[in-house]
Amino acid sequence: MSYPKIPASEITPEHLYRSRRRFMKGAGAMAMAALLAACGVPSLKGQEAAEPALSGAGATPGTVPPTPLAGLTDELGDPANTWDEITHYNNFYEFTTKKTKVAQMAEGYPTEPWKVEVGGLVANPRTFDIDDLRKFGEEERIYRLRCVEAWSMVIPWVGFPLARLLKAVEPLSKAKYVRFQAVFDPDRLPGQRSKVYQWPYVEGLRLDEAMHDLTILATGLYGKPLPMQNGAPVRLVVPWKYGFKSIKSIVKIDLVEEMPVSLWMAAAPNEYGFYANVNPEVPHPRWSQRTERRIGERKRRPTLMFNGYAEQVAHLYANMDLRKNF
Amino acid sequence: MAARFPHRITIFRLAVHLAALAPLVALLWDMWQGNLSVNPIQDITFRTGKAAMVLLTASLAVTPIVIVFGLQRVRKVRRALGLYAFLYAFLHFLTYAWLDYGWDLYLIRLEITEKLYVLVGFAAFLILIPLAITSTKGWQRRLKKRWLQLHKLVYPAGVLVMLHYIWVQKADIRQPLVWTGLLTLLLIVRLPSVRRWFTQRRHRKVAAQRAPHSLSKTKTLI
Numbered sequence: 394m395s396y397p398k399i400p401a402s403e404i405t406p407e408h409l410y411r412s413r414r415r416f417m418k419g420a421g422a423m424a425m426a427a428l429l430a431a432c433g434v435p436s437l438k439g440q441e442a443a444e445p446a447l448s449g450a451g452a453t454p455g456t457v458p459p460t461p462l463a464g465l466t467d468e469l470g471d472p473a474n475t476w477d478e479i480t481h482y483n484n485f486y487e488f489t490t491k492k493t494k495v496a497q498m499a500e501g502y503p504t505e506p507w508k509v510e511v512g513g514l515v516a517n518p519r520t521f522d523i524d525d526l527r528k529f530g531e532e533e534r535i536y537r538l539r540c541v542e543a544w545s546m547v548i549p550w551v552g553f554p555l556a557r558l559l560k561a562v563e564p565l566s567k568a569k570y571v572r573f574q575a576v577f578d579p580d581r582l583p584g585q586r587s588k589v590y591q592w593p594y595v596e597g598l599r600l601d602e603a604m605h606d607l608t609i610l611a612t613g614l615y616g617k618p619l620p621m622q623n624g625a626p627v628r629l630v631v632p633w634k635y636g637f638k639s640i641k642s643i644v645k646i647d648l649v650e651e652m653p654v655s656l657w658m659a660a661a662p663n664e665y666g667f668y669a670n671v672n673p674e675v676p677h678p679r680w681s682q683r684t685e686r687r688i689g690e691r692k693r694r695p696t697l698m699f700n701g702y703a704e705q706v707a708h709l710y711a712n713m714d715l716r717k718n719f
Numbered sequence: 720m721a722a723r724f725p726h727r728i729t730i731f732r733l734a735v736h737l738a739a740l741a742p743l744v745a746l747l748w749d750m751w752q753g754n755l756s757v758n759p760i761q762d763i764t765f766r767t768g769k770a771a772m773v774l775l776t777a778s779l780a781v782t783p784i785v786i787v788f789g790l791q792r793v794r795k796v797r798r799a800l801g802l803y804a805f806l807y808a809f810l811h812f813l814t815y816a817w818l819d820y821g822w823d824l825y826l827i828r829l830e831i832t833e834k835l836y837v838l839v840g841f842a843a844f845l846i847l848i849p850l851a852i853t854s855t856k857g858w859q860r861r862l863k864k865r866w867l868q869l870h871k872l873v874y875p876a877g878v879l880v881m882l883h884y885i886w887v888q889k890a891d892i893r894q895p896l897v898w899t900g901l902l903t904l905l906l907i908v909r910l911p912s913v914r915r916w917f918t919q920r921r922h923r924k925v926a927a928q929r930a931p932h933s934l935s936k937t938k939t940l941i
Contacts, residue, residue, distance in 0.1 A: 474757075477757070478757040481756070481757065482756050482757045482758060490891070492756060492758075493756040541889075542889070544758055544761070589890070589891045589893070590890075657890075660890045661890050664890075676833035676834075679834065679835065679836055679886050679887070680830075680833065680834045680836070680887075681829065681830040681832075681833035681834050682833075683826075683829055683830060683833070684826060684830070686758065686760065686761070686819075688757045688758055689757065692821060693819070693820065693821075693823075693826065
């Protein structure tokens, strides 16, 4: 797989993301207007509302060129979501459970100085600041992100393979899993004052999953530093797993022998498993995972096994019952 | 009071209609202004569903309000509340089947077999359809006693709606539990013994005010 090395911010001028965003806002209104028209309620914009089809950037009227995001696609050819989409629709329960409110609440959150403590079963425990982490490299990785809530985006991350950091701290042979812990700061993170979840956010990977080349620590987005709502200053990205595995705003990484218990496993063990691999065949206990809505698209699309990364990662789960190990 | 308005529209009834339409107006306004998220269909689904749930609960609160407080005039808005609940339920259903799944029945069938909460919500919607159709005075006359029996189906519909609402949550079910608790109270007040207790209590109060010294009058009122 090859990834474009040019920062995306240089390819797509910001006003283009924004105009696409405006179009998408209107599209929702048109869809509802069409719906109401069918119920005998006069539609707001008359006849144009009768066609709610949103065929993406190509059908955009007016100022936006036919393919505003040309060159910025995932390896399947699907265009990246816009900066606004990625930064204004976030699950970050430390702030709020309202996805559209996170950006506003996260504004101004101090991410400097920031330390990431890496330890546990390693020969060379170390504490990194963000500049240290950037020395592991900065490359663009355009990944699909599939949320367990059945929506998805294509996101141009900037980051480096987690394997590089893990090699630097020299895991001991006893280490079998990696445990990640996010920032704990109830004074500034109102969601953490609620007792519904056991804070801080914790996630885990098997060591071979963590060492896989697709697994990255991201420090940037669209060639810019990661905004807080997307998990600044450093977050995990594991593209073949549901989004909640990709823990944000990491402060601690430990190599451990036992399988870590993640926040979601603790909250609902029968619904959110340790592996959480994207899998259309294995439904969530209460909803199906067969299809998803790509943000910005009108029609649902089928969910792909391992989120489309089966070729690269399926071997990690050979001989495993993925229904049991959900 | 009522005489000042044509068609016997009182301020109370007007307020109820405006409140019931407010979620729809707010939704249209937010779509118009581009205030919805980048996943607008999900927003529309959640908001129409919530409005349907709240209005169904409100329609089920009418009889308890009459039983507990004796406010007879709230009866006048019961049908409107039920019909508004049905309107939002219908928009909610259309959003799911049309906007979200584009009437793709194959896809919907696949998803329904794995999403029990969709079936539960759909069952509640199906129950509301005959109730909405027979909500007119004409049907009330034609069905006579059976009208009341038919419209008692709103209780199981309410229970199904709450189950649907609880199951759709990711993990935190505090809010749906509050609404379920409220619905439970509204149903308990209807139990004959509870109902009798409240009615007697109210009548005793009225009687005490009218004739504090006469016990025989109280008895006749009961």
